[in-house]
Amino acid sequence: MAYDKFSxxxxxxxxxxxxxxxxxxxxxxxxxxxxxxxxxxxxxxxxWRYNADNTPKKDFVLNNPIYSGKxxxxxxxxxxxxxxxxxxxxxxDYGFRCVVSSFFADIFKNNSLNIGILPVQVSPxxxxxxxxAIEANPNAxxxxxxxxxxxxxxxxxxxxxxxxxxxxxxxxxxxxDDIDYxxxxxxxxxxxxxxxxx
Amino acid sequence: MPNTxxxxxxxxxxxxxxxxxxxxxxxxxxxxxxxxxVTSPVAFLGLKNRGLSVMFPDKTFATADHNTPTxxxxxxxxxxxxxxxxxxxxxxxxxxxxxxxxxGNPKNGIxxxxxxxxxxTLPGMTIVCGDSHTSTHGAFxxxxxxxxTSEVEMVLxxxxxxxxxxxxxxxxxNGQLGKxxxxxxxxxxxxxxxxxxxxTGYFVEYAGEVFQNMSMEGRMTVxxxxxxxxxxxxxxxxxxxxxxxLKGREKAPKGAAWDSALAYWKTLKTDEGAVFDKxxxxxxxxxxxxxxxxxxxxxxxxxxxxxxxATQMAGSEASYKKSLEYMGFHxxxxxxxxxxxxxxxxxxxxxxxxxxxxxxxxxxGRKKAEHITAWLVPGSHxxxxxxxxxxxxxxxxxxxxxxxxxxxxxxxxxxxxxxxTGKYAVSTSNRNFEGRQGPGSRTLLASPLVAxxxxxxxxVTDPRTLMQ
Numbered sequence: 001m002a003y004d005k006f007s008x009x010x011x012x013x014x015x016x017x018x019x020x021x022x023x024x025x026x027x028x029x030x031x032x033x034x035x036x037x038x039x040x041x042x043x044x045x046x047x048w049r050y051n052a053d054n055t056p057k058k059d060f061v062l063n064n065p066i067y068s069g070k071x072x073x074x075x076x077x078x079x080x081x082x083x084x085x086x087x088x089x090x091x092x093d094y095g096f097r098c099v100v101s102s103f104f105a106d107i108f109k110n111n112s113l114n115i116g117i118l119p120v121q122v123s124p125x126x127x128x129x130x131x132x133a134i135e136a137n138p139n140a141x142x143x144x145x146x147x148x149x150x151x152x153x154x155x156x157x158x159x160x161x162x163x164x165x166x167x168x169x170x171x172x173x174x175x176x177d178d179i180d181y182x183x184x185x186x187x188x189x190x191x192x193x194x195x196x197x198x
Numbered sequence: 199m200p201n202t203x204x205x206x207x208x209x210x211x212x213x214x215x216x217x218x219x220x221x222x223x224x225x226x227x228x229x230x231x232x233x234x235x236v237t238s239p240v241a242f243l244g245l246k247n248r249g250l251s252v253m254f255p256d257k258t259f260a261t262a263d264h265n266t267p268t269x270x271x272x273x274x275x276x277x278x279x280x281x282x283x284x285x286x287x288x289x290x291x292x293x294x295x296x297x298x299x300x301x302g303n304p305k306n307g308i309x310x311x312x313x314x315x316x317x318x319t320l321p322g323m324t325i326v327c328g329d330s331h332t333s334t335h336g337a338f339x340x341x342x343x344x345x346x347t348s349e350v351e352m353v354l355x356x357x358x359x360x361x362x363x364x365x366x367x368x369x370x371x372n373g374q375l376g377k378x379x380x381x382x383x384x385x386x387x388x389x390x391x392x393x394x395x396x397x398t399g400y401f402v403e404y405a406g407e408v409f410q411n412m413s414m415e416g417r418m419t420v421x422x423x424x425x426x427x428x429x430x431x432x433x434x435x436x437x438x439x440x441x442x443x444l445k446g447r448e449k450a451p452k453g454a455a456w457d458s459a460l461a462y463w464k465t466l467k468t469d470e471g472a473v474f475d476k477x478x479x480x481x482x483x484x485x486x487x488x489x490x491x492x493x494x495x496x497x498x499x500x501x502x503x504x505x506x507x508a509t510q511m512a513g514s515e516a517s518y519k520k521s522l523e524y525m526g527f528h529x530x531x532x533x534x535x536x537x538x539x540x541x542x543x544x545x546x547x548x549x550x551x552x553x554x555x556x557x558x559x560x561x562x563g564r565k566k567a568e569h570i571t572a573w574l575v576p577g578s579h580x581x582x583x584x585x586x587x588x589x590x591x592x593x594x595x596x597x598x599x600x601x602x603x604x605x606x607x608x609x610x611x612x613x614x615x616x617x618x619t620g621k622y623a624v625s626t627s628n629r630n631f632e633g634r635q636g637p638g639s640r641t642l643l644a645s646p647l648v649a650x651x652x653x654x655x656x657x658v659t660d661p662r663t664l665m666q
Binding site for chain 2: 014015017018019020024025028029030033034035036037047052070075076077080081082083084085086088103104105106107110111114115143166167177179180181182183185186188189193194196197198
């Protein structure tokens with residue numbers, strides 16, 4: 001599925017300092033029953049966001065109007081657990097384009113990159129600096145610069161250089177995905193399969 | 199350099215690299231692709247939208263498991279959304295000529311149970327599935343891991359995915375396991391020692407006497423839980439135990455093909471002197487039956503121990519306290535004696551015949567505690583059949599337990615098998631996340647023996663006290 005190209009994003013951010021935010025929290029299993037990729041943002045963080053009677057939980061950050069933006073900032077080990085890509089879909093569908101943490105679970109990170117969300121891994125200290133900046137001013141803006149591979153806290157000028165492999169960077173900048181690439185090397189795959197043991 | 203010592207992981211990975219991209223991932227050829235009803239429909243939709251087809255339909259195998267009911271499987275599925283996903287799987291597999299063991303098929307069951315028991319999983323393969331517990335198949339010396347739906351679409355359309363090569367971690371457990379200590383306890387113990395993110399970025403090889411002496415079912419349980427320590431997967435080198443398990447399985451090679459496969463499989467081991475990015479050592483004697491008390495699989499401890507104080511924990515204090523609050527537990531409390539409401543035996547972690555045998559050893563001659571609701575869910579129809587043939591069903595029935603029909607069931611509560619809000623479940627599954635077994639449910643992960651002890655006593659009980 002095509003996604004928007006990612007280059008430079010300037011936005012406020014939503015803070016979720018909890019550690020080990022797993023994909024069952026991001027989207028509970030009972031909302032995985034669709035056969036199309038539609039509307040998952042409505043159920044993003046469903047059980048943290050809504051009571052059993054579907055009324056919003058007032059103390060949850062997504063229900064607090066002072067926080068908004070296209071950047072989600074989470075605690076260590078973000079996206080652990082189930083491989084459900086629906087978690088990344090829900091985050092994208094809600095309107096986030098970048099997730100920042102000091103540590104990502106592998107599958108979540110791959111899934112995000114595959115659908116056009118940029119996962120930015122920063123140091124624990126820098127993550128704390130981001131939370132501090134949001135705490136000081138919920139309207140604080142941040143700049144995610146993919147070409148330069150930098151994340152900047154604009155209020156303080158603090159900057160972090162993040163890593164991303166050149167292939168994935170190229171894909172995100174151009175809106176390409178792995179399926180496009182794999183289709184382009186099909187003769188090589190066919191040849192490989194013919195000498196494969198299984 | 200043919201003499202450079204190589205790890206099992208490198209041998210299997212390198213044999214599957216179609217292309218290496220500088221500063222990027224490897225294009226990895228996939229030998230076996232398992233699909234199920236929940237994470238495949240959008241991938242098939244993607245194929246349709248791009249006008250692509252399935253490159254090798256005979257390398258993909260489908261089973262329905264995640265949202266299937268575990269009673270009255272002969273009747274139409276009541277939940278319209280689940281029924282719709284099951285229908286989509288049936289139609290998509292028929293359209294592209296993919297093998298499908300749907301609901302009602304005698305081979306149906308949980309994908310990570312049916313793959314191995316039918317000989318679809320073989321040593322040295324690369325195996326993927328849109329399910330993180332695909333790591334289970336690593337028990338056969340496979341590189342097996344969970345993928346997202348975009349990657350399912352990649353494998354369908356090109357039989358490849360693009361992955362950066364992970365780092366290598368070897369976990370050694372030596373010595374003899376004590377009484378009442380099962381493979382699940384070994385896995386929970388390791389995770390409690392290294393945390394739920396302790397192996398993120400790594401692929402694990404399990405080495406040492408404990409794994410060498412373990413059955414294939416036990417190795418599957420351990421490899422299954424690799425993802426719960428953050429690893430993409432974990433593997434055990436194939437050996438005579440592996441070969442004996444596979445011989446004669448429906449899709450395992452036969453005759454001359456078996457001999458040639460066996461010769462290859464015997465090369466699948468880590469060479470002396472191979473270098474790992476990290477090595478960890480544990481002693482079997484330090485492991486007692488385990489149980490979790492928090493909301494990630496790393497928050498577990500020996501069953502006789504107390505819930506640790508926040509000051510003893512490495513992570514954030516606020517996250518730890520939030521976790522205990524959700525569970526209704528307190529720091530420094532004993533876990534033994536805590537009241538239990540539900541017991542779940544099953545899942546891709548512990549839904550195999552050995553798990554039912556273990557459960558039966560405890561409940562034999564005892565009765566289910568009155569207030570306990572027990573869901574005993576075999577991993578497949580083949581397991582269900584074995585339970586009956588071995589007389590285990592009679593033992594279970596006499597003790598007041600019923601057997602349900604195969605599926606993922608309460609492990610992720612996509613069907614009706616949901617633990618109610620606030621209730622405590624001792625569960626043999628793999629995740630104790632908030633709401634994992636139903637909104638507001640509270641999960642204590644444990645082995646089949648600990649589950650059985652809770653089922654007959656109604657409280658968290660050390661199974662060793664009930665063993666001869």
